[in-house]
Amino acid sequence: MSVDIIDLGSGNIRSIHNALLNLNVSTNFVKKPHEIQANTVILAGVGAAGPYMKKLIAADFKNALRDHVAAGKTIIGICLGFQILSNATEENGGVEGLGIINGRCERLNHNDKLFSHNGWEKLDLDKANLLNVDFRNEENLSRKQKIKGRVFYNHEYGMVLNQPQPLHYDMSIPTLDKYTAFYAEKNVLGIQFHPEKSQFTGQALFAMVL
C-alpha cells in the first residue's frame, strides 16, 4: 500500500512517514498535484494557517484536493491539515479553507479566556462507527475493532462544526467540548490530535483507518 503526503516544504511530515513505515506502508512526498498517485492523501500540518494555505494555493493544490475528494478518493487531514479542510479559520486574521468539511476554526476559548491544548487525552474509537458513516479503508491493515488509549494534542485553534455530523468526537475535557477531535464521513477523515506522535494508540489508529 502507498499513501501520498502533501509536501509544502514546511511542517512536520517526517513523523508521519516514519509512523507509516512502521506499518509497512510506503509514502510519497507530493509537491505538485500531478504527482498524486495514491487513493489516500494525507494533509498534515504544523504551522500557521495563513502561510500554509498560501503555499497550498501557490502549488495548485486547492482544486486538486477538492477534485480528489469529489472523485471519491480518501483524504486524511491531521491537525492544521484537518482545520484547513473547514470553510474558514480565524487564524492570521481570517483564512478561507478548502470547504470540504462544513465547519469553521476558532481560537480555543472558554468564557472569553484563551487556551492552548497541549497534552494527552483519552481516545475510545469503535471501527463499527467508521463503517456506519461509510468510511472504508482500502487495505484493512488491522482487524482491531476497538481502540482505547491516549492521543497527543498540540494546538491553539479548534474546529467547530456548523451542524452535527453522524461521526464526530468532541474533545473530552469540558472546557473544550465544543471543538471536534475526530471527524469521519465517507472518504474524509479529520483528526485534530497527532496520531503520528501518539505512540501505540496512534499506530493502532493508522492501522485501522488505512
Place this chain on the structure above:
Amino acid sequence: MSGFRINSSLLLKDGKCFQSYGWNMYRPLGSLQTAVNLLEEYNIDEISIICPVRTQQDKADIFSNLTALRNLRTMTPIGFGGGVRTIKDIDLLKKLPIERLMFSSTFIGMDDEFIAEVINRYGRQAIQAILPFKTGPQGISVYYSAENRFLPLTKKLLNFCDEFANEIVFYDTQHEGYIDQFDVTAIKNIQIDNQKILITGGIGHQSILQAKKLNFAAAIIDNRILHKEYSVEAWR
C-alpha cells in the same frame, strides 16, 4: 488546559546523548535512538532534545546532531532546541521528526522578527521559550548564551515570552542533574499563567508533586531519568 505531563530532556552533543550535572559536566549515555526507545517504552509524554550551546564551538557542533535527529524513529512528541538563531538554521530543521521548537537566546534577546517568522512556518503552538535561570541576591537572572552572561529576568522579558511562546520552560541551571532540588520558590509567584509553565533542572518525585499542586503544565525530568525510566508511570 490538559493533564499534567511528565517529559524528559536529553542532551545531544556530537550525535550522542549525555548526562549533565550542574550545567558543565557531561557523562555519555549512548545513541539518541536507544535513549528515545527506552523513554518511549515507558510512555514518557514528550522528549525535549537539547543541544547545549555554551560556547561558539558548541554552536558550530550542533549541525552534526541533525543527522542523528533526521534518522530518529519515534512516535513520541519531540521538542528540539539549542543554537537555532537564524532562518538559515530553521531551514536545516525541515523534515526533521520534531513538533516543538525550543528557543532561549532568541527570547532573551527579544528577537521578535525572527520569532514571528518561525511562528509563520511552524505555528505558535510549536514554540517554547526556554529560560535557563539562577537565583542570587539580586533575584532571578537568565543565561543569555549569545553574550555568554546572565541577565536579570525582567517583566518585559516575561511579557515577550508570554506573547510569542506557547509555553515557557524554566530551567534551573544551579540544580541540573540533582534530585528534587528544583527551586520552585523562585518561580512560583511569577506573573504567567501557570498552565504555560514547564520546569526542569533538579526534578524528582517531590518536584513533580509541587509542580502538580501549582497547576504547572509539565515537569521535564533531567536526562538522568535513563537510570530509572521505569519510574515515569509511578510518578504520573
